[in-house]
Amino acid sequence: MTVLRIRDFEIHPAYIPASEQKDLVERLRACLAVAPLVQPTTPRGKAMSVRMSAAGDYGWVSDAKGYRYEPRHPSGVDWPPIPDALLKIWRDLVPDARLPECCLINWYDGAARMGLHQDKDEADFSQPVVSISLGDEALFRVGNATRGGKTESIWLRSGDVVVMQGAARRAYHGIDRVRPDSSTLLPNGGRINLTLRVVT
Ligand code: SIN
Ligand code: FE2
Numbered sequence: 571m572t573v574l575r576i577r578d579f580e581i582h583p584a585y586i587p588a589s590e591q592k593d594l595v596e597r598l599r600a601c602l603a604v605a606p607l608v609q610p611t612t613p614r615g616k617a618m619s620v621r622m623s624a625a626g627d628y629g630w631v632s633d634a635k636g637y638r639y640e641p642r643h644p645s646g647v648d649w650p651p652i653p654d655a656l657l658k659i660w661r662d663l664v665p666d667a668r669l670p671e672c673c674l675i676n677w678y679d680g681a682a683r684m685g686l687h688q689d690k691d692e693a694d695f696s697q698p699v700v701s702i703s704l705g706d707e708a709l710f711r712v713g714n715a716t717r718g719g720k721t722e723s724i725w726l727r728s729g730d731v732v733v734m735q736g737a738a739r740r741a742y743h744g745i746d747r748v749r750p751d752s753s754t755l756l757p758n759g760g761r762i763n764l765t766l767r768v769v770t
Contacts, residue, residue, distance in 0.1 A: 576722050578738035579712050582663070586729040590655065591704055591755055597653040598675060598762065601625050604650045605643040607677050613637065619682040625673040626652045628769045630691060637691055639672065639769050652766070656702070660766050663733055664698045670766035678708065678761040680750035686713055686721075686742045689734070689767070697768035698735035704728050704762040707752040713742035728753045 574581040586594065607621040610632040624630060628639040629649045642648055652673045660670055676684070689699055703726040713721040715737065723746065726732065734741070748761050756762070 574724075576724055577712055577741065578734075578736050579741070579743075580733040580735075580738070581724065581726075582731040582733070583727070584729045585731040586659070586702065586704075588729065588755075591729050594653065594655055595704060595755065595762070597655065598764075601650040601653070601675065605629070605647060606645075607675070608644060618684075619678075620684055621677045621682075623649075623675045623677075625650045625675065627671045629672060630674050630767075639691060656764065656766060659702065659731060660700055663700060663731065664735070667698050667735075668694075668768045670700070671769040672765075672767045674765045674767065676763040676765070678706070678745065678748045678763065680706070680748055680759065682745075682761075683747055684745040686711065686717070686744040688740060688742055689765070690740075691769075692767055693770050694768055695739050698733055698739060700766040701732040701734065702764040702766075703730045703732075704764070705753050705756040706759060706761040707749040708761050708763070709746040709749075711744050711746050712738070715740045715742075717742060725749070728755050 605623045607623045609621050610618045613636045631640050707725050707727050710726045711721050711723045
């Protein structure tokens with residue numbers, strides 16, 4: 571299969587076949603029935619445009635108390651287990667890594683975006699983050715290890731998988747915008763991004 575690179579980001583276009591994407595969406599619906607999407611706020615009280623949930627031992631949350639990983643959904647329920655199909659993708663793409671302890675589930679509507687940020691609430695940056703895109707296309711921007719400097723962008727499509735490790739693990743990245751109605755995977759449109767992470 572083709573692998574693209576921008577900077578140190580490794581992009582696997584159309585890694586997940588269409589039929590498997592459908593199965594994955596069903597699995598994720600079951601996860602969200604247990605641990606519903608919530609709209610996080612930043613520590614300063616601004617609502618994020620993305621809605622979030624998680625699976626695994628930990629979920630990433632943000633509210634007035636700050637950014638952090640929590641062992642339970644804000645409702646108090648345990649996060650559901652990470653679906654096996656996702657663990658398989660992780661094992662196939664990053665066989666030497668520890669197993670993921672979190673699958674963050676980000677849901678974008680047509681107006682959602684995510685500002686440039688680093689993933690830095692994990693304890694071990696030697697471990698990769700694997701990102702899976704489902705549904706509408708999104709413009710992914712990648713930058714540098716520090717804020718500022720030149721950036722590059724690429725459209726991520728349904729079924730694309732991005733591996734962030736090495737220098738990419740510390741690089742700023744974000745989603746500028748979603749292209750509504752660019753995929754038929756989700757009947758009501760929108761985009762799901764899954765990021766598998768080792769937390770501890
Ligand atoms: C993230 O950085 O957490 C999400 C990236 C994406 O939505 O593709
Ligand atoms: Fe991120």
